[in-house]
Amino acid sequence: MEKPYSGRAIIQETVRGLHIEIPPQRNWAVIIFLMAWMGGWAFGEIMVITQLINGLISENSELFGMGFMFFWLIGWTVGGFKAFRTLLFLISGKEFIQLNGTRLTVGKQGFLIGKSKTYDLRKIKDFSVCDMGNSNQINWTGQSNTAIQFDYGMKTIRFGDSLSKVEAKYIIDQIQTTGKMK
Numbered sequence: 463m464e465k466p467y468s469g470r471a472i473i474q475e476t477v478r479g480l481h482i483e484i485p486p487q488r489n490w491a492v493i494i495f496l497m498a499w500m501g502g503w504a505f506g507e508i509m510v511i512t513q514l515i516n517g518l519i520s521e522n523s524e525l526f527g528m529g530f531m532f533f534w535l536i537g538w539t540v541g542g543f544k545a546f547r548t549l550l551f552l553i554s555g556k557e558f559i560q561l562n563g564t565r566l567t568v569g570k571q572g573f574l575i576g577k578s579k580t581y582d583l584r585k586i587k588d589f590s591v592c593d594m595g596n597s598n599q600i601n602w603t604g605q606s607n608t609a610i611q612f613d614y615g616m617k618t619i620r621f622g623d624s625l626s627k628v629e630a631k632y633i634i635d636q637i638q639t640t641g642k643m644k
Contacts, residue, residue: 467626469625469626469628469629469632470484470485470487470625470629471483471484471622471625471629471632471633472484472485473633473636475640478560478562479560479561479562479563479640480559480560480561480562480636480637480640480641481558481559481560481561482558482559482560482633482636482637483556483557483558484556484557484558484559484622484625485555485556486551486552486555486556486557486623486624487624488552488553489552492552493549493552493553496545496548496549496552497549499545500542500545500546500549503538503541503542503545504542506538507535507538507539507542510531510534510535510538511535513531514528514531514532514535517531547574547575550572550573550574550575551570551572551575553572553573554572554573554575555570555571555572555573555575556570556571556572557569557570557621557622557623558570558571558578559621559622559633559637561583561637561640561641563583564582564583564584565580565581565582565583566580566581566583566586566637566641567579567580567581568581568619568621579619581614581619583641585614585615586612586613586614587612587613587614588612588613589610589611589612589634589637589638590610590611590612590634591608591609591610591611591627591630591631591634592608592609592610592611592620593607593608593627608623608624608625608626608627608630609621609622609623609624609625609630610622610625610630610633610634
């Protein structure tokens with residue numbers, strides 16, 4: 463007989479309040495692809511930087527070509543940085559939700575990754591499961607497209623990416639029960 467899936471989220475009642483950690487859904491094919499892609503990215507980065515340096519030294523450099531390579535390098539660097547952060551998150555990151563008193567803090571942390579935002583629990587409306595497309599589809603990182611969302615003022619906040627619908631509903635119930643929300 464198959465055992466029921468217990469979910470990825472680690473939910474704990476602490477002295478500070480409710481603490482939830484959600485490790486990413488690790489798709490090793492995507493992680494290996496991103497590692498290989500980063501190798502190609504680094505090669506392109508080094509080649510263009512070398513060309514720019516050689517162009518600055520040379521008296522015969524074409525200004526338009528140098529300008530294009532410079533702006534291309536900026537975009538290439540930003541894209542590589544985002545891919546590297548995604549790779550780091552898939553390997554060592556986690557999402558966390560902290561509920562204490564009248565505050566809800568949502569964030570991501572891991573190696574070289576750390577950001578969070580805190581919200582006033584009394585101003586949060588309409589906790590729900592967010593199905594960003596067909597729930598049977600996965601995004602490019604190999605994760606499902608289900609998350610948790612709530613309205614905060616005139617903005618919708620999403621977190622808990624790649625949860626199953628059942629697990630997302632369970633987390634919402636835990637937050638609402640602990641925060642005594644409707």
